[in-house]
Amino acid sequence: MRPRRDFLLSACFLPRTPAPIRARVAICCSFFIQGVAFATWCSRIPDVRDRLALSEAALGTLLLAIPVGQLISMAPNGLLVARFGSRRMLLLAGFLYPAILLFLGLAPNVASLAVGLLLAGFAANLSNTAANTQGVQLEHYYRRSIIALFHGMWSLAGLAAVALAMLLGRFGVPTWAHFGGVALGAWALLSCSGGALLTFDRAPAPAAARRGSAWRLTPFLFWLGVASLGCMACEGAIYDWGGVYFRDVLAVLPAHQSYGYFAYLCTMVTGRFVADRIVNRLGPRRVLYACGGFISGGLALAVCAPLLGGPAAMAAAMVGFALMGCGTSAVVPLCCGLAGKAPGVPPSIAIAQISTIGFFGFLAAPPL
Structure with missing residues (x-):
């Protein structure tokens, strides 16, 4: 540098x-x-x-x-x-x-x-x-x-x-x-x-990058890609099916079917604006673990919400979606930042590698 x-x-x-x-x-x-x-x-x-x-x-x-x-x-x-x-x-x-x-x-x-x-x-x-x-x-x-x-x-x-x-x-x-x-x-x-x-x-791109050999995927970048895949799978499912879940499974009014997505989006935006301070205080490893916990807990709460019935079901599902927003807010930015610092690989290629792996989650999760 x-x-x-x-x-x-x-x-x-x-x-x-x-x-x-x-x-x-x-x-x-x-x-x-x-x-x-x-x-x-x-x-x-x-x-x-x-x-x-x-x-x-x-x-x-x-x-x-x-x-x-x-x-x-x-x-x-x-x-x-x-x-x-x-x-x-x-x-x-x-x-x-x-x-x-x-x-x-x-x-x-x-x-x-x-x-x-x-x-x-x-x-x-x-x-x-x-x-x-x-x-x-x-x-x-x-x-x-x-x-x-x-x-x-x-x-x-x-x-x-x-x-x-x-x-x-x-x-x-x-x-x-x-x-x-x-x-x-x-x-x-x-x-x-x-x-x-x-x-x-x-750093200037090495000759290997021009020949394509810099695309050799290291274990570190592979696991960052897997983390991105899980996060983007969750995002894709919420974008495509969040409203359908509220309307068909929770049986909410048509005017309320976007409430879950709105709760998710609000916490995701807020989380991204505060994530850097938390990462600088706790470190990326702890934050990634916490994000995984938020995503898992939020997903479990949203899936179990219909058991409550009535308005409580919608409220519980909204809290679940909000927790998933907190969890997904920092995963992809953190993975991109860590990938860009990987030794021996140009930052752009490292970022493209984990994005390629993660994007399969975004494509595959909604149809599944």
Whole structure:
């Protein structure tokens, strides 16, 4: 790693602020752009379906294009970031992701929408790999955990994007105009903050990385990937089946079917903003164990909630979902941070490795 003074950053962004803090804010902005773009698309899926007159089966098949695009691009994106640097790739992804979002809003037919969704998966994964690599580099400077904050910004951006979509939907704003406005805002934020991103990575990519031999999976990275897999399996199940569980199993009113997901999201966002302090005090190992306990306890409580019956069942399930939110809030950020510090492997490749393993949980858990 270069000396601490070697932060070759733009002084135009927050000029009176120390360079490391500017970098921290810039990385937060990059995660915010990711979260806004993804949640903006998700919030208008019904409108896109209606505009293209898609059946439920056709829509379900099309929506697989994003995770497929993410999955097939994980290895190439890790190598791209290792070869060309996280800053360049993050700036590229920060431009492409909003542009693809605008394309999705204008897609005239099913074929173009499918291509756009595949490209969205690629851009999302490239942005995620590069942004996490930047976060790991900055942790080397601070010498303490700060990466959970960045993931918290992603979650906060999702909440903001959903709120904006609800507001614009009430006024009948068309999808293309909504997506175009978000894209312009994202590009403006990127142009202001992009110059403050770190201009170097911890170590240049070795020749092995260019040949692909750096993809040899170490036991340490494998178990981090397994931890990510368990966490992302839980997340995927809650995203896809949380509302169905409340409606069909707990038999709540339609207006209450999102309460569990809301409780989960609130504790996950809050947990990500406080996780760094807890990690710095207790250490990553203890925090990971605690997260596993929260996830297991919350899942058990949610599954057993129907035994209580009535309003008590819904309350117990909400507490269970909230506990799972606490547990899942820190696992993936911690695993990314630890993977990026693995010796002998470029950070971008290590992060891509555990993301690849973890993503199978996100894909496989909801259908199972």
